[in-house]
Amino acid sequence: xxxxxxxxxxxxxxxxxxxxxxxxxxxxxxxxxxxxxxxxxxxxxxxxxxxxxxxxxxxxxxxxxxxxxxxxxxxxxxxxxxxxxxxxxxxxxxxxxxxxxxxxxxxxxxxxxxxxxxxxxxxxxxxxxxxxxxxxxxxxxxxxxxxxxxxxxxxxxxxxxxxxxxxxxxxxxxxxxxxxxxxxxxxxxxxxxxxxxxxxxxxxxxxxxxxxxxxxxxxxxxxxxxxxxxxxxxxxxxxxxxxxxxxxxxxxxxxxxxxxxxxxxxxxxxxxxxxxxxxxxxxxxxxxxxxxxxxxxxxxxxxxxxxxxxxxxxxxxxxxxxx
Amino acid sequence: xxxxxxxxxxxxxxxxxxxxxxxxxxxxxxxxxxxxxxxxxxxxxxxxxxxxxxxxxxxxxxxxxxxxxxxxxxxxxxxxxxxxxxxxxxxxxxxxxxxxxxxxxxxxxxxxxxxxxxxxxxxxxxxxxxxxxxxxxxxxxxxxxxxxxxxxxxxxxxxxxxxxxxxxxxxxxxxxxxxxxxxxxxxxxxxxxxxxxxxxxxxxxxxxxxxxxxxxxxxxxxxxxxxxxxxxxxxxxxxxxxxxxxxxxxxxxxxxxxxxxxxxxxxxxxxxxxxxxxxxxxxxxxxxxxxxxxxxxxxxxxxxx
Numbered sequence: 001x002x003x004x005x006x007x008x009x010x011x012x013x014x015x016x017x018x019x020x021x022x023x024x025x026x027x028x029x030x031x032x033x034x035x036x037x038x039x040x041x042x043x044x045x046x047x048x049x050x051x052x053x054x055x056x057x058x059x060x061x062x063x064x065x066x067x068x069x070x071x072x073x074x075x076x077x078x079x080x081x082x083x084x085x086x087x088x089x090x091x092x093x094x095x096x097x098x099x100x101x102x103x104x105x106x107x108x109x110x111x112x113x114x115x116x117x118x119x120x121x122x123x124x125x126x127x128x129x130x131x132x133x134x135x136x137x138x139x140x141x142x143x144x145x146x147x148x149x150x151x152x153x154x155x156x157x158x159x160x161x162x163x164x165x166x167x168x169x170x171x172x173x174x175x176x177x178x179x180x181x182x183x184x185x186x187x188x189x190x191x192x193x194x195x196x197x198x199x200x201x202x203x204x205x206x207x208x209x210x211x212x213x214x215x216x217x218x219x220x221x222x223x224x225x226x227x228x229x230x231x232x233x234x235x236x237x238x239x240x241x242x243x244x245x246x247x248x249x250x251x252x253x254x255x256x257x258x259x260x261x262x263x264x265x266x267x268x269x270x271x272x273x274x275x276x277x278x279x280x281x282x283x284x285x286x287x288x289x290x291x292x293x294x295x296x297x298x299x300x301x302x303x304x305x306x307x308x309x310x311x312x313x314x315x316x317x318x319x320x321x322x323x
Numbered sequence: 324x325x326x327x328x329x330x331x332x333x334x335x336x337x338x339x340x341x342x343x344x345x346x347x348x349x350x351x352x353x354x355x356x357x358x359x360x361x362x363x364x365x366x367x368x369x370x371x372x373x374x375x376x377x378x379x380x381x382x383x384x385x386x387x388x389x390x391x392x393x394x395x396x397x398x399x400x401x402x403x404x405x406x407x408x409x410x411x412x413x414x415x416x417x418x419x420x421x422x423x424x425x426x427x428x429x430x431x432x433x434x435x436x437x438x439x440x441x442x443x444x445x446x447x448x449x450x451x452x453x454x455x456x457x458x459x460x461x462x463x464x465x466x467x468x469x470x471x472x473x474x475x476x477x478x479x480x481x482x483x484x485x486x487x488x489x490x491x492x493x494x495x496x497x498x499x500x501x502x503x504x505x506x507x508x509x510x511x512x513x514x515x516x517x518x519x520x521x522x523x524x525x526x527x528x529x530x531x532x533x534x535x536x537x538x539x540x541x542x543x544x545x546x547x548x549x550x551x552x553x554x555x556x557x558x559x560x561x562x563x564x565x566x567x568x569x570x571x572x573x574x575x576x577x578x579x580x581x582x583x584x585x586x587x588x589x590x591x592x593x594x595x596x597x598x599x600x601x602x603x604x605x606x607x608x609x610x611x612x613x614x615x616x617x618x619x620x621x622x623x624x625x626x627x628x
Contacts, residue, residue: 024451145382145393152394159444162451163479170482171451174354202400 011123013132014184014218015139016100017150018229019158021177022237025167028092028265031056037164038087040157053271058087060219062121063099063153066111069124070138070147075131079103079148081117081124084219085157088226091269095161096230099153100222103130122218124148136183140207151179173261175237176204180229184210184221193221195283198228206232210283220277227276228284231293234269238262238300255311259304267304270297325446325483326457326619327471329511330490331500333364333462336534337490339590340580340612342370345457346592347616349420350413353454356398356421360460360467362386362432365425367459368399370591376404377424386429388445389438389470396445398423409594418454434470442474450483455619464509472511476518486625487511487529488577493536493562502569505529527627531571532615533579535587541607577624578615583608 023029029037034056035046044059062082069077081101088096100122107125117125143149158177162169187193193216196209206229212221241262272294273281287293328341342357349355359367365384368377377384380397388396401420402413413420432438449456460467475485489511491501505511515525537544539555547555566572580586585593585604593612597604618624 022451024447149394155394159448162447163444168482169447169479174452174454176452177448202403203398 010104010120011102011218012105012130012186013103013136014100014186014212014221015103015136015150016098016182016222016225017154018096018098018180018182018222018225019151019154019177020094020096020180020226020229020233021158021162022171022173022175022265023089023093023095023167024162024169024171026170026172027168029089029166030054030092033166034089034092037161037166038089040087049275052274053269054091055275056089057275060084060086060122061157062118063156064114064117065124065148068147069103069126069130069135070141070143070149071131071134072137072141073131073134075134077126077128077131077135079107079124079126080111082121083124083148083150083153084122084222085153086222087157087161090230093265094230094233094269095158096226097154097157097161098222098226099150099157100218101148101150102218103132103135105130105132132185136185136209139183140181140209142181151181172265173241176240178204178206178229178233178236180206180208180225180232182208182210182221182225184212184218187211187213189214193280193283195286198287200232204236213279216277216279220280224276224280224283227273228287231270231272231297234266235293235296235300238266238297238304242300242303252311255307259308262304263308267301270294270301324455324620325450325475325485326455327460327468327485327487328457328490329460329468329487329504330462331504332491332497335462335490335492335497335501336532336580336586337462338366338459339370339586340490340532340534340615341457341459341488342367343586343592343612344616344619345420345455346410347613348455348619349418351616352416352418354418354421354452355455355457356419356423356449356453357401358385358423358449358456358458359425360385360458360471361425362429362461362465362467364461365427365429366590367422368424371399371401371405371420371422372407372410372591373399373401373404373422373424375406377422380424381427384424384426384429386426386432389441390429390432391437391441396423407592407594409596410592421453432466434466434473439470439473439477442470443477443480446474447479447483464504464511464514468511469514472515472518472520476515476520485528486619487525488532489529490532490534491571493533493579495562495565498562498566498569498571501531502566502571505531506570523627527625529575530577530625531575532577535582536579537582538607541581577618578611580611580615581605581607 031048038046038058040058040061048056066080069079083099083101085099101124106129191213194211199207273284330337345355345357359365376399383393383397385396387393399422489501491497516522593604598609
């Protein structure tokens with residue numbers, strides 16, 4: 001079986017979308033349960049690693065597509081091929097699904113027999129030339145009706161996983177899922193991958209642009225994006241719980257009630273780069289430098305611990321009244 | 324928690340009241356999502372005053388999502404998009420208020436396996452995300468009601484707390500119609516049981532909300548003639564009797580909202596400013612809505628009678 005990332009030499013553009021959410025289960029899943037959840041194919045294994053964090057990655061499944069590509073300039077480009085989709089579970093707690101494709105610079109002008117597309121898993125070929133820049137912008141902007149919608153494909157897998165009989169369908173706390181759309185333009189072999197842009201939009205939407213040398217597999221880029229999406233979700237969710245919830249300037253047991261799930265379920269999940277391809281690990285440095293992902297996380301963690309510590313200190317008047 | 328808002332007839336105050344309840348809960352700090360499942364005539368966008376934003380999402384709303392035309396339904400952040408000057412500045416500490424609009428072009432449709440799947444996926448996803456999900460269903464025994472019953476009967480939704488509010492006005496016809504919508508041969512309970520719901524559990528999850536209820540004791544009517552006053556009291560008493568005979572009596576009522584010109588004519592959210600500053604709305608209405616909003620999740624009001 002050829003690698004689902006396909007022959008990287010052909011593609012000039014890789015795009016994908018990652019969806020990140022809390023696993024609907026009161027208990028975090030252990031490695032065995034995670035493997036069972038992510039067993040999307042009978043003929044392939046789930047990769048589970050226990051160090052430094054428990055991380056399970058499903059085999060890739062393919063979704064056949066024959067539709068228009070989203071293009072920012074309105075160009076109508078029909079494309080045919082297969083989208084690779086995979087699921088991942090981190091620490092048995094955070095569930096992600098990614099749909100991604102590689103696109104070559106040009107394809108044959110007429111549609112070929114289906115079998116010829118199937119031998120290139122994860123590759124979608126345009127009929128004619130690919131307007132690379134317009135499609136990259138179109139993917140980041142989001143697909144219109146009838147266009148290749150990677151988010152919809154990723155969401156489909158996420159919905160399927162959330163329905164799994166293994167899950168009790170109860171969440172320890174309410175949280176919003178996030179979506180990260182990403183595009184990677186292929187660069188000549190031997191170069192160094194770089195992060196062009198990472199933007200945070202409203203409604204849990206994130207956009208990322210990369211430059212990716214031809215020898216780095218598309219799956220590695222997907223892995224990097226999953227890692228970033230996961231940590232971005234942690235920041236977003238924890239920040240929201242601290243800022244916008246009923247917590248506010250509240251005091252007393254309600255503080256513990258709100259912060260308890262963060263301490264129990266989230267604080268230990270921060271582990272950037274843990275499962276990222278070494279060829280792409282340095283891209284994290286950019287985000288660590290500015291805006292400073294880990295810096296913000298440490299700050300959040302400190303705030304939470306301080307708020308909880310304050311709860312343990314008797315208020316001055318309470319201390320006085322006990323005298 | 325999921326709240327399904329149903330009514331036998333249009334004009335029973337279903338949309339405007341349930342939207343106000345969503346607003347009260349969001350102000351109290353809950354993250355609230357309001358789904359406009361009124362497939363013939365989606366009006367929730369008007370109540371939240373996000374008509375422009377709704378127009379921009381037309382064709383990508385709940386209707387298009389359920390029939391599989393779009394992967395995700397469009398949604399509108401009410402605080403950010405509303406044209407209502409007060410709502411634009413929500414107080415700190417309030418939760419999110421999100422509207423998923425219907426499609427103007429979308430009519431009723433039968434429930435197929437595919438759109439049932441979409442419906443269950445959406446409700447589950449929102450349940451994981453929001454403290455409260457309010458689903459505004461088309462009036463009568465509509466496809467929207469069928470779909471809600473069918474979806475909540477699915478094994479994956481069995482564990483989820485879903486409650487039903489049946490809105491009706493305080494008239495003979497409306498009381499009888501509301502009772503028939505809940506308990507009739509083609510009613511919610513009968514339809515639910517046919518889809519695998521437990522009858523007792525479903526019965527226990529239905530409460531009635533009386534909308535536009537004139538209070539004979541209100542100072543509003545203090546100037547009426549003694550005959551009129553006596554007649555009003557008698558009619559009110561008769562209605563109470565009818566309601567209780569139909570199974571829509573006191574123990575089954577979650578609350579009433581008084582007759583309120585602002586709700587009747589403007590069909591919009593009543594803000595604290597409307598009550599305190601401009602005083603166009605009555606204090607009693609605000610309190611009634613606030614009480615109702617609290618009771619949505621107060622188990623005391625949902626215990627079996």
